[in-house]
Amino acid sequence: MLALQKYALGAGNVRVADVDRPKPEPDGVLIRVKACGICGTDIHIYRDDTFPFQPPVILGHEVAGVIEELGERVSGWSVGDAVISETYYYTCGECIYCKTGRANLCEARYSIGSGTNGAMAEYVKVPAKNLHPIPQGISFVEAALTEPLTCCVHGVFEKADLKPGDAVLLSGPGAIGLLCLQVVKLFDCRVVVTGTRKDGDRLALARELGADLTLYAEDADTPQRVKAFYGGPTTAFECSGAVPATEFCLRALPKGGRYVQIGLPATPTPIELNLVALKELVITGAFATKPVWWLKTVDLMGAGKINLKKLITDTYKLSDWEKGFQDHISGAGIKHVFDLDPVL
Ligand SMILES: [Zn+2]
Ligand SMILES: [Zn+2]
Structure with missing residues (x-):
């Protein structure tokens, strides 16, 4: 063969x-x-x-x-x-x-x-x-x-504690980011998605798939607009693996916020731990998926919940x-x- x-x-x-x-x-x-x-x-x-x-x-x-x-x-x-x-x-x-x-x-x-x-x-x-x-x-x-979706289901369902109406920051509108976005929207959250200038088409698709706001990370007013988004995101999902995105998310989160690393950075990422201590941030990550999330994922697909x-x-x-x-x-x-x- x-x-x-x-x-x-x-x-x-x-x-x-x-x-x-x-x-x-x-x-x-x-x-x-x-x-x-x-x-x-x-x-x-x-x-x-x-x-x-x-x-x-x-x-x-x-x-x-x-x-x-x-x-x-x-x-x-x-x-x-x-x-x-x-x-x-x-x-x-x-x-x-x-x-x-x-x-x-x-x-x-x-x-x-x-x-x-x-x-x-x-x-x-x-x-x-x-x-x-x-x-x-x-x-x-x-x-x-199904496999990338089940990784997102694992990350969103298990590594965050989303409530209806929560504001969520999602960084990186690639395939994983756009799947995570759709899973986050199942919780009736409001989502701001950030990407770079080359992500124009992907951000347009993010809006089509339910993003409430999309912003270019390079724009000078983006940090302010993210912080002002429905009182500030309680959770950030970093889906790009891009090194600058990590710091951006950590800065954007308010006190007590939660950061979930989903994308796999190809290089070591410096983290300003000062921000983590001063704001009592919770940092966690999701790797691959667990057998139990496959069943959930197949259900969601069968119910037509994910495009x-x-x-x-x-x-x-x-x-x-x-x-x-x-x-x-x-x-x-x-x-x-x-x-x-x-x-x-
Ligand atoms: Zn894969
Ligand atoms: Zn084992």
């Missing part, structure tokens, strides 16, 4: 390779991949900058497809079922994190697309316990956004992978997805 493979350590070293089609494990299934999102993780592995992986490995973890083959011990699923898959291929089940439902923090965890073969391929094998049905009315390409379609600006075949990766890196468009039906 054809697959996008990171074949060695170091920057680059990615190619479309013809590899053996996998066999499902006894407790697993083989998925014929229909769509797979391009994520920051794939780019980190492509560049070999921060994210750990085991080459040779097939990239991609944001998978939607249909079951092609069942392992001998699998029940409750049928060949042809349209599915999405959670991404953790292995968690130990024994550590304190696994035992308390925080498998995202398991030290032994590894996932498809980094620790084992992923879904930028014709087929991927996954444990059957990872499967969820694709809700009615959701296309495969849209369903490929995924608007975020998908570009689709690619496997042979166009370099363009897809470059578009992601340059920030052209919003969400980039491999439409692998057919692969080429």
Whole structure:
């Protein structure tokens, strides 16, 4: 089968390779991949900058497809079922994190697309316990956004304490920011979204998706306008990973405010801890997601609460992978997805 493979350590070293089609494990299934999102993780592995992986490995973890083959011990699923898959291929089940439902923090965890073969391929094998049905009315390409959405659901539902009418600051209107925005709006909060001058189209989409106000971070009056927004935001979600955005959010928050880091900064971020002490800010972060949030996410998608379609600006075949990766890196468009039906 054809697959996008990171074949060695170091920057680059990615190619479309013809590899053996996998066999499902006894407790697993083989998925014929229909769509797979391009994520920051794939780019980190492509560049070999921060994210750990085991080459040779097939990239991609944001998978939607249909079951092609069942392992001998699998029940409750049928060949042809349209599915999405959670991404953790292995968690130990024994550590304190696994035992308390925080498998995202398991030290032994590894996932498809980094620790084992992923879904930028014709087929991927996954444990059957990872499967969820694709809700009615959701296309495969849209369903490929389930994993990033569930990361946002984890961050917003669990790491903040939002009440109706709260003012919220959301920094960074990329795919993750625009998904977080929609999750925050479920709480009937008022949201101001900030971006840079190159985010004009993304900020327009943010307004369409429910942002009450959008501002350019570079404008001189933006800090004042954020502070004045419905009495000041009680919570800031930093979704860009951009270093200056952190300080901006910490300064914008009033006393007692809460800062949630969602974006992954590529470089160390200096923090003025003075602000944290003087204002008694709470700083926290959200990494990946927990199994429990997948159910919530699939429910929200099925209930039509999240607009995924608007975020998908570009689709690619496997042979166009370099363009897809470059578009992601340059920030052209919003969400980039491999439409692998057919692969080429
Ligand atoms: Zn992802
Ligand atoms: Zn564990």
